[in-house]
Amino acid sequence: MRSQAGPELPYGPARAAALGDALRLYVGLASFAVMCVVTSVAMMLGSGLATRKLRRHFARAMVSRMFRGYLRSMERLGALRLDLDALDALADTPPMVIAPNHPSMIDAGLMLSRMAGLTCIMKQEILHSVLFGAGARMAGYITNDPPRAMLRAAVDSLHAGDHLLLFPEGTRSQGSPLNELQRTVGVIARRASVPVQTVIIDTNTAFLGKGWPLSRIPLMPMTYRVRLGKRFDPPADVDAFTAELEAYFRAELAGPRPSVPTP
Numbered sequence: 001m002r003s004q005a006g007p008e009l010p011y012g013p014a015r016a017a018a019l020g021d022a023l024r025l026y027v028g029l030a031s032f033a034v035m036c037v038v039t040s041v042a043m044m045l046g047s048g049l050a051t052r053k054l055r056r057h058f059a060r061a062m063v064s065r066m067f068r069g070y071l072r073s074m075e076r077l078g079a080l081r082l083d084l085d086a087l088d089a090l091a092d093t094p095p096m097v098i099a100p101n102h103p104s105m106i107d108a109g110l111m112l113s114r115m116a117g118l119t120c121i122m123k124q125e126i127l128h129s130v131l132f133g134a135g136a137r138m139a140g141y142i143t144n145d146p147p148r149a150m151l152r153a154a155v156d157s158l159h160a161g162d163h164l165l166l167f168p169e170g171t172r173s174q175g176s177p178l179n180e181l182q183r184t185v186g187v188i189a190r191r192a193s194v195p196v197q198t199v200i201i202d203t204n205t206a207f208l209g210k211g212w213p214l215s216r217i218p219l220m221p222m223t224y225r226v227r228l229g230k231r232f233d234p235p236a237d238v239d240a241f242t243a244e245l246e247a248y249f250r251a252e253l254a255g256p257r258p259s260v261p262t263p
Contacts, residue, residue, distance in 0.1 A: 021220045024079040029214070032070045036131040039066045043138050059138035064116035066135075067109040083225040087114040090197065095158045096231070097189050100199035101178050101249055102167040105208040107201055110224060111165055118165045119157040121150060151188060158192040168245060172210040177253035181246040186238035196245070198229030200252050 074080040120141040169179040207218040235241030
């Protein structure tokens, strides 16, 4: 098996393969940065749209296109193999909390690439970042701080007919197979009286997981498969629901991970 650290490999085919992986990774990241800039410029041009609703719709469509373009380019480079088709079944469904496990920073991009209408709850620093901030604010994404304002905004978004993307772990997975779940998903689902749709993200890599530096080159192709899990009714007891949800995720993630079929 190839080492994760390309520069430490001996000369020969293994080193060439690792250097190829490094090239794929950094070309992909550079293209993503360019896409972010282009998307931000497009959003600035679209900021004069007549209504807030139109501006939000335009911004969310642009964000979705950006992630779809990035993921497609990484597939063409041979860096990724993806199976995201299961998400298409959620189109035109009633408002729900969409609750995936969270192995990597790429997870939100996977979801947004196929579900342009999602309202995302994200860390406050993302809303103020140079690359993502302008688009996230125009798209009407919700900051997780302060918590009470976040809860109100999340419930309002669901009542307006949007799906809400929220990772129940609250941060990327550190434990195996996931962190202890927070109560937030259950609180929002109960207050908004909407179901919780679980989403299982299966992957063969820890790339951009907690503690993974960008200087560390992953083995490629990295595979991500998304599958729909159980849909839970709005909870009456948040604590009991959170325990049930965590047990469900642990059972789903403990079994063999389905592979992504080769195109």
